[in-house]
Amino acid sequence: MLEKKSIAYERAVLIGIISKEQDEAKSKEYLDELEFLTYTAGGEVVKRFTQKIDIPNPKTFIGTGKMEEVEEFVKSNDIGSVIFDDELSPSQQKNIERLLRCKIIDRTGLILDIFAQRAKTSYARTQVELAQYQYLLPRLTGLWTHLERQRGGIGMRGPGETEIETDRRIVRDKIALLRKKMETIDKQMAVQRGNRGALVRVALVGYTNVGKSTLMNVISKSDVFAENKLFATLDTTVRKVVIGNLPFLLSDTVGFIRKLPTQLVDSFKSTLDEVREADLLLHVVDISHPNFEDHIASVNQILGEINSADKPTVMVFNKIDAYTHETIDNDDLVTEKTKAHYTLEDWKKTWMGSSAEDVLFISAINKENLDDFKRKVYNVVREIHITRFPYNNFLYPDYEDLS
Ligand SMILES: Nc1nc2c(ncn2[C@@H]2O[C@H](COP(=O)(O)OP(=O)(O)OP(=O)(O)O)[C@@H](O)[C@H]2O)c(=O)[nH]1
Numbered sequence: 001m002l003e004k005k006s007i008a009y010e011r012a013v014l015i016g017i018i019s020k021e022q023d024e025a026k027s028k029e030y031l032d033e034l035e036f037l038t039y040t041a042g043g044e045v046v047k048r049f050t051q052k053i054d055i056p057n058p059k060t061f062i063g064t065g066k067m068e069e070v071e072e073f074v075k076s077n078d079i080g081s082v083i084f085d086d087e088l089s090p091s092q093q094k095n096i097e098r099l100l101r102c103k104i105i106d107r108t109g110l111i112l113d114i115f116a117q118r119a120k121t122s123y124a125r126t127q128v129e130l131a132q133y134q135y136l137l138p139r140l141t142g143l144w145t146h147l148e149r150q151r152g153g154i155g156m157r158g159p160g161e162t163e164i165e166t167d168r169r170i171v172r173d174k175i176a177l178l179r180k181k182m183e184t185i186d187k188q189m190a191v192q193r194g195n196r197g198a199l200v201r202v203a204l205v206g207y208t209n210v211g212k213s214t215l216m217n218v219i220s221k222s223d224v225f226a227e228n229k230l231f232a233t234l235d236t237t238v239r240k241v242v243i244g245n246l247p248f249l250l251s252d253t254v255g256f257i258r259k260l261p262t263q264l265v266d267s268f269k270s271t272l273d274e275v276r277e278a279d280l281l282l283h284v285v286d287i288s289h290p291n292f293e294d295h296i297a298s299v300n301q302i303l304g305e306i307n308s309a310d311k312p313t314v315m316v317f318n319k320i321d322a323y324t325h326e327t328i329d330n331d332d333l334v335t336e337k338t339k340a341h342y343t344l345e346d347w348k349k350t351w352m353g354s355s356a357e358d359v360l361f362i363s364a365i366n367k368e369n370l371d372d373f374k375r376k377v378y379n380v381v382r383e384i385h386i387t388r389f390p391y392n393n394f395l396y397p398d399y400e401d402l403s
């Protein structure tokens with residue numbers, strides 16, 4: 001079964017490129033994230049290779065010289081898999097596999113593998129399996145090369161091609177079957193969401209590992225799995241939360257990531273409907289992460305892809321307890337102030353001053369500023385509630401007047 005297949009990466013090598021679009025610093029950040037993904041999937045990164053190249057080699061992604069270097073290292077260091085930060089075309093994957101004779105995994109394959117490991121409910125598993133088969137379909141030729149290598153090429157072309165065709169048909173049938181299953185599930189989920197009645201719906205969204213589930217647990221006294229790995233949450237949890245006397249529904253769902261594989265966005269349609277149908281988004285950000293601004297951009301991009309960019313949103317900057325910044329000595333007149341030197345106060349000014357959006361700074365772990373959080377959410381939810389039910393206006397006093 002595909003869904004259960006968890007690849008034992010063990011010792012892995014990472015490969016990334018430095019180009020016009022991503023300078024050395026960006027490339028390092030991306031590889032840091034890829035290393036975290038590898039670790040989440042159960043692998044240990046032994047070495048990173050980078051190459052300055054603007055247009056990836058159409059055959060092998062990186063250049064021939066660099067590939068020889070990698071090959072040498074793979075052979076003499078017992079490397080089980082080579083992981084690329086970018087999506088490889090099926091033929092690139094095949095070519096590189098032939099050269100290095102070990103598992104070649106790209107970013108998409110790695111994320112799919114983590115999702116497969118993490119999917120607990122049959123609902124999540126169906127969604128992941130669908131995405132995996134869609135990823136597999138154009139790559140079936142690669143599997144065939146494998147056979148070709150074992151059996152030798154001459155005289156094998158005829159039966160070989162039939163074999164690929166059979167494989168393709170099996171995978172296509174499987175995709176069709178999973179689509180049907182998803183349709184049924186989608187309908188059930190839509191009914192379930194419909195049954196939740198007229199309560200205002202609030203969704204926690206954000207990059208993976210920012211603390212959405214931790215915040216959910218603190219606010220709703222629920223017990224959602226949270227840990228310091230990527231994609232701890234795949235299944236959506238919905239809780240009824242009451243602040244003061246105002247009830248609403250809060251949902252915690254799958255985290256986003258840069259370049260989230262399109263197959264996953266498609267097959268997680270039903271999970272993402274939770275976001276699509278929410279009245280209010282709480283966009284949680286890990287402000288202690290050096291790339292948090294990129295994370296915000298990635299999340300906004302995905303929100304755009306699922307037609308949810310224009311929803312009322314509260315920006316929740318979490319992990320203020322872990323925030324650190326560089327300092328400039330008073331007598332240092334050379335160093336220029338950059339964002340790396342920003343204090344929390346600087347960030348507050350930037351965000352609160354510049355955007356029309358609501359902004360909060362909290363620590364879910366230390367329960368810092370949770371009262372601000374509650375007041376803000378109460379006020380916004382009340383606003384939505386009384387717009388919808390004007391005759392309920394008198395029910396909800398100002399947050400300060402709640403006893
Ligand atoms: N220092 C600090 N760590 C936090 C805070 N909130 C959460 N964390 C930690 O961040 C890690 C990720 O937390 P989760 O709640 O699982 O994050 P998530 O956004 O639900 O992640 P996914 O489900 O993987 O998308 C855990 O190790 C938490 O303990 C915080 O306020 N401060």
Ligand SMILES: [Mg+2]
Pocket residue numbers: 212213214225226232233253
């Ligand atoms: Mg979570």
